[in-house]
Amino acid sequence: MKVVKFSAALCIGLFMMLAVASQVAVAQSSVAQASVAPTVESNKSPQAVSPLTYAWVVTGNVQVYANPGDLTPVRDLGKGFLYVSVTGAPIVVGDQTWYQINQGEYVNAKDIRLIRPSSFHGITLTATPDKPFGWMVYAAKPSPSAGAASAADAKTINRYTTITAFEETKVGDVTWYRISDSGGDNQWVDQKKVALVFPHARPDGVAPTDKWIDINKFEQTLAAYEGDTLVYATLVSSGLPQWDTDSGLFRVYMKVKQAKMSGREGKSDYYFLEDVPYAMYFNQDMALHGAYWHDKFGFKHSHGCVNLPVADSLWLWNWTTPDSTDKSFTMVADRNNNTEGTWVWVHD
DSSP, X not given: OOOOOBOOSOXXXXXXXXXXXXXXXXXXXXXXXXXXXXXXXXOOOOSOSOSSEEEEEOSTTOEEXXXXXXXXXXXXXXXXXXXXXXXXXXXXXXXXXXXXXXXXXXXXXXXXXXXXXXXXXXXXXXXXXXXXXXXXXXXXXXXXXXXXXXXXXXXXXXXXXXXXXEEEEEXXXXXXXXXXXXXXXXXXXXXXXXXXXOOOOOOTTOOTTOEEEEEETTTTEEEEEETTEEEEEEEOBOBXXXXXXXXXXXXXXXXXXEEEEEEOTTSTTOEEEEEEEEEEEEETTEEEEEOOSOOOTTSBOBSSSEEEOHHHHHHHHHHSSSOOTTOSEEEOSOGGGOOSSOEEEEEO
């Protein structure tokens, strides 16, 4: 029996059409250190995952002012799961500190908390591995054999450690993998502690020279291919069970570099997110996009979109078609007869 992995933390996804925002120049990231099996092109970490500063709105109905220190607000932010981007340095007026969140809009520093996007990012590859590989999604001590308890003196393998799966077996209803990381290759962990990429053949309809993306909803992994060659892989967060990401074979039809997203207005799980980066729409209002507000990659955590670490969303933005070079917005010429967008295959 498979154990489905999803986060129990507050989930937010992005299920609304975007308004085009201004173009932002971002340096392309490189990649993390890989495991034994994948042939990795680079193992340098990215210098930054985003050029913006983001903040969590920590109180409800935060007042917004036209100028720092004003007494009369121009509006409030409402109540829900809210994130904003801030512009420039903090501004001190008397004994209060203020941040600019939009042109002509300021909030008191006590009402927001600056955050840093997840530093996790995927790996680039130069050849398709012949074994499954992936990441630890829980920190765990490995067992000496499948089904056995962890050895007391075993070294903990941290979350986000890259691994290779050399062997698979079942003990009762639980799947176990013999994995390798830098600590050795005779280590066993159960399935729910890992998220794996299983190299896959092209789906029917995808040509040998086409670019395509494989999104495995059970594993919560993404693999990008050029024809039959796997070139990039990472962890994702797709829709929670009540907002499942649709399965099927789709094509990217629109790309928006940076914009506001919101949803569930009037509901207890209302959300509003400013400056969501690198959205690539593939199925109506479902998109691949960067998620700066959580670090739950490897677990289901959205309202239907496919959340990516920001560095990975940038990589995919630059790699996918339609081409978005030097653009903040691009769309295929004919959405109903889409022959130019990168394929996106979503499955369990």
